[in-house]
Amino acid sequence: MKCPYCQQEMVCDTVDVGVGEMQSGPYGCENCHAVAVSWEDRNSPELDADEKKFQVWKGKKDDAV
Numbered sequence: 001m002k003c004p005y006c007q008q009e010m011v012c013d014t015v016d017v018g019v020g021e022m023q024s025g026p027y028g029c030e031n032c033h034a035v036a037v038s039w040e041d042r043n044s045p046e047l048d049a050d051e052k053k054f055q056v057w058k059g060k061k062d063d064a065v
């Protein structure tokens, strides 16, 4: 999955569950800090047109990185 805003490959946190790795968080872009929109937020009024289309938040949420 590529970031729709900067075309970098997006990554997600994973946890080792013994038999392999499991996704433990949403996909995010390390370059511009865009984050995939969660299921609950997909109809959020805070989504702008691009975010609705791509279902990816732009890197505006200041997650402590």
Ligand SMILES: [Zn+2]
Pocket (backbone or CB within 6 Å): 003, 004, 005, 006, 007, 008, 029, 030, 031, 032, 033, 034
């Ligand atoms: Zn990006």
